[in-house]
Amino acid sequence: METIVRIADVGLWVVLAVLVVYTVRHYFFTLNRLFGRHRQPFIDVVEANWPSLVVFVPAHNEARVIRDSLDALLTCDYPADRLVIVPIDDRSQDETREILREYAALYPDRIRPHLRDGGIPGKAAALAEAMADHEEEVFLVFDADYIPGERLLKQLVAPFFDAEVGAVMGRVVPLNVGTSLLTRLLDLERSGGYQVDQQARMNLRLVPQYGGTVGGVRRTALEHVGGWNIDSLAEDTDLTVRLVLAGWDVVYQNRSECYEEVPETWESRIRQIKRWAKGHNQALRSYLFSMFFNRRRLPWIQVLDGVLLLGVFAVPMVLAFGWMCTIVLFYAGYPPQWSKVTILLVSSFNTVGNFASFFQIAAASRLDGTRERIRMLPFMFLGFLVSTFAVGRATLSRASWLRGRPLDWEKTERHREGRASSPGLS
Amino acid sequence: MTPELVFLQLLAVLLFWMLLPLLPALLELARPKDAAPLQSVGSDSGKLTYFATSFTERAHRDGLLGATVPPRMSDGTPVIGVSRVVPFLDLHRPTEAVVVLLDGVPLPDGLEFSAEVLARLSMPPSRSNTFRAILGQRDVSLGENSVVLRWVHALGLLQVADGCRLFGRATSSRSIILGTGVLFERLQAPVIRVTETEAYQPPARPTGSYVRFQPRDGEEITEGMWHVNGDLRIPAESLFTDSIVVRGDVVIGDGARVTGSIKSHGKILAKSRTLVAGSLTARENITIEAGARVNGPIISETSVLLEAAVIGSSTSPSTVTAPQIEMLPGATVYGAVMAGKRGITSLS
Numbered sequence: 001m002e003t004i005v006r007i008a009d010v011g012l013w014v015v016l017a018v019l020v021v022y023t024v025r026h027y028f029f030t031l032n033r034l035f036g037r038h039r040q041p042f043i044d045v046v047e048a049n050w051p052s053l054v055v056f057v058p059a060h061n062e063a064r065v066i067r068d069s070l071d072a073l074l075t076c077d078y079p080a081d082r083l084v085i086v087p088i089d090d091r092s093q094d095e096t097r098e099i100l101r102e103y104a105a106l107y108p109d110r111i112r113p114h115l116r117d118g119g120i121p122g123k124a125a126a127l128a129e130a131m132a133d134h135e136e137e138v139f140l141v142f143d144a145d146y147i148p149g150e151r152l153l154k155q156l157v158a159p160f161f162d163a164e165v166g167a168v169m170g171r172v173v174p175l176n177v178g179t180s181l182l183t184r185l186l187d188l189e190r191s192g193g194y195q196v197d198q199q200a201r202m203n204l205r206l207v208p209q210y211g212g213t214v215g216g217v218r219r220t221a222l223e224h225v226g227g228w229n230i231d232s233l234a235e236d237t238d239l240t241v242r243l244v245l246a247g248w249d250v251v252y253q254n255r256s257e258c259y260e261e262v263p264e265t266w267e268s269r270i271r272q273i274k275r276w277a278k279g280h281n282q283a284l285r286s287y288l289f290s291m292f293f294n295r296r297r298l299p300w301i302q303v304l305d306g307v308l309l310l311g312v313f314a315v316p317m318v319l320a321f322g323w324m325c326t327i328v329l330f331y332a333g334y335p336p337q338w339s340k341v342t343i344l345l346v347s348s349f350n351t352v353g354n355f356a357s358f359f360q361i362a363a364a365s366r367l368d369g370t371r372e373r374i375r376m377l378p379f380m381f382l383g384f385l386v387s388t389f390a391v392g393r394a395t396l397s398r399a400s401w402l403r404g405r406p407l408d409w410e411k412t413e414r415h416r417e418g419r420a421s422s423p424g425l426s
Numbered sequence: 427m428t429p430e431l432v433f434l435q436l437l438a439v440l441l442f443w444m445l446l447p448l449l450p451a452l453l454e455l456a457r458p459k460d461a462a463p464l465q466s467v468g469s470d471s472g473k474l475t476y477f478a479t480s481f482t483e484r485a486h487r488d489g490l491l492g493a494t495v496p497p498r499m500s501d502g503t504p505v506i507g508v509s510r511v512v513p514f515l516d517l518h519r520p521t522e523a524v525v526v527l528l529d530g531v532p533l534p535d536g537l538e539f540s541a542e543v544l545a546r547l548s549m550p551p552s553r554s555n556t557f558r559a560i561l562g563q564r565d566v567s568l569g570e571n572s573v574v575l576r577w578v579h580a581l582g583l584l585q586v587a588d589g590c591r592l593f594g595r596a597t598s599s600r601s602i603i604l605g606t607g608v609l610f611e612r613l614q615a616p617v618i619r620v621t622e623t624e625a626y627q628p629p630a631r632p633t634g635s636y637v638r639f640q641p642r643d644g645e646e647i648t649e650g651m652w653h654v655n656g657d658l659r660i661p662a663e664s665l666f667t668d669s670i671v672v673r674g675d676v677v678i679g680d681g682a683r684v685t686g687s688i689k690s691h692g693k694i695l696a697k698s699r700t701l702v703a704g705s706l707t708a709r710e711n712i713t714i715e716a717g718a719r720v721n722g723p724i725i726s727e728t729s730v731l732l733e734a735a736v737i738g739s740s741t742s743p744s745t746v747t748a749p750q751i752e753m754l755p756g757a758t759v760y761g762a763v764m765a766g767k768r769g770i771t772s773l774s
Binding site: 039041042043044045046047048049151154155158161162163164171173174175176177178181184187191220223224246247255257259368370371372373375376377378379 | 447448450451453454455458459460461462463464466472473474612614647648649650651653669670671686687688689704705707721722723725726727738742743744745747760761762764766
């Protein structure tokens with residue numbers, strides 16, 4: 001019994017330390033965004049000898065949304081003779097393939113679909129296969145529901161003029177904000193996550209995350225770190241860590257905004273969170289040791305941020321363990337240690353999971369210049385509870401920690417009304 | 427009143443008190459006021475001619491480019507047509523009218539124009555005027571100590587005299603020639619030059635005439651990409667054919683040639699007659715000496731000093747970007763110069 005009590009006591013201190021670090025991190029990032037120097041060295045590169053570029057758009061049953069994405073890409077101001085758009089149809093069962101063929105016929109020089117009927121499932125495998133057909137040094141990846149602005153391609157390519165940059169990530173802005181309570185909450189969460197969290201990491205030269213949905217990768221860097229990890233459920237996080245460990249920079253561009261469709265149902269949201277959590281936990285298992293003992297002697301602050309980034313989805317379990325330790329100590333006859341309990345409460349309030357904390361969201365809303373949407377903040381607590389449940393279940397699943405290929409893939413459901421034809425045909 | 431009722435009343439008051447912070451949330455949920463997507467996508471400031479293009483469309487729509495000038499624009503802003511026949515008379519207070527210069531008549535000196543000025547022919551210089559914005563259908567000349575508060579765009583040459591201050595955007599479809607002591611923020615044109623002085627450009631040499639350089643203390647992390655932990659000096663008259671990331675300072679020796687790109691965590695000094703085909707990126711200062719040429723973008727997180735060197739080319743434009751940029755006479759940029767905080771042209 002004494003051993004259990006000792007383990008619980010030590011465990012509680014460890015848990016408190018972890019939670020305090022996350023809490024400080026949230027505050028530090030927020031204060032940096034409110035009062036620190038905004039670092040965006042590449043956003044003003046407006047003229048250059050732009051390199052040949054391939055834009056990959058992986059798609060699996062995306063008939064509802066892919067037309068909008070392709071139309072937006074076609075109107076981007078990137079030199080037409082240096083741009084190839086490659087939508088990758090990964091065994092769709094809806095009309096995605098027909099739509100891609102239609103666009104390829106309309107724009108044969110600019111749209112060259114890559115059609116997959118077999119092979120390993122998943123985005124990373126699809127990208128690896130499609131990349132083999134192209135030789136360009138820089139490529140961008142957009143999700144099929146993403147709608148870029150006119151200048152986005154140039155903005156995302158500009159950081160690659162820096163020889164150290166291996167990957168670039170733009171900012172995601174929800175398009176279907178007003179659809180439901182969930183979409184409004186996700187709008188706030190995205191705001192906090194990108195406007196504060198990602199940009200603060202960029203400002204402080206930490207580890208901005210390549211998110212895989214609106215970003216780009218340098219081929220040399222990707223090949224240097226061994227290509228896409230097709231066994232990962234979060235190939236973007238996996239790649240981010242490998243690039244940083246190999247000495248490449250990951251850049252976040254806050255002004256490179258792109259619209260996305262966020263999940264509109266809680267079921268869809270839970271599936272999305274679970275996939276992210278499993279992918280992050282896989283990466284945590286794979287790279288925790290490498291982060292601490294990296295060959296490139298990364299600055300300790302970058303190592304710490306990388307580890308905290310990887311561990312973000314393990315926090316709810318850490319928190320649960322903390323509460324378990326508290327209960328064990330209580331029933332073992334130890335008086336409640338109110339100072340510890342208070343820290344646990346405050347930290348849990350601030351750091352649960354991947355979602356931006358309240359004050360981060362408030363700061364992001366201020367930075368975005370919006371006024372009314374911040375009123376929805378109290379409802380974030382509901383979102384937190386749902387996410388905690390989803391992350392908890394994902395963290396306890398085998399897929400979070402197993403080695404080898406993922407057992408299943410969860411595709412995010414689309415809700416947008418599909419268009420019947422492309423503008424060129426109508 | 428029974429104790430139970432008192433208790434229930436207290437409970438109701440307490441619940442109401444606790445739910446009070448939720449009221450704005452509930453109201454916003456019931457009647458959304460801010461449920462539209464952020465209007466940030468596609469509204470970036472990267473298109474420097476955005477305002478000029480918008481004003482041109484407005485000018486066309488409201489008939490400012492017709493045979494006669496209307497007295498007001500469609501939004502009610504007054505319009506004044508100025509020509510040799512009808513000279514500008516309101517010399518004593520800022521004019522809030524859109525001023526249309528119908529011919530090449532010079533404006534009087536020392537005036538303030540709080541609305542746009544549209545020059546239908548070439549705009550001759552006048553001194554110490556303050557403009558909100560200028561659209562020139564042909565050449566635009568800004569006289570000494572003129573100030574542009576938001577933007578100036580010339581379809582022809584934009585000539586800026588000594589001591590002018592260009593806040594916001596200055597663009598030209600042909601070229602920009604800056605005097606000395608000019609403060610600027612963002613410039614874009616096929617060619618931007620400080621004074622009429624031409625930068626000296628050494629004749630091209632075959633790559634075989636250089637001595638090949640390979641960093642001794644560097645690590646080739648992948649083919650064509652090097653990492654160096656300390657400082658790096660590329661010797662004079664040598665050739666480096668790869669790209670390199672240096673954790674210290676970089677000096678590119680006199681007459682050296684680099685066919686890749688260079689990134690420095692410290693400073694970069696490109697000495698005279700160097701030729702860099704790729705880009706230069708540094709966390710600290712970048713100095714490009716007279717006679718050097720860089721084809722790719724120059725990106726510094728601190729400052730750039732550009733002597734009489736050439737950046738980019740007429741067929742391959744480029745960008746110089748940094749919080750602070752200083753350009754000396756002869757400095758020539760094909761493309762854009764973007765100073766985040768302060769750009770200045772100076773004599774030395």
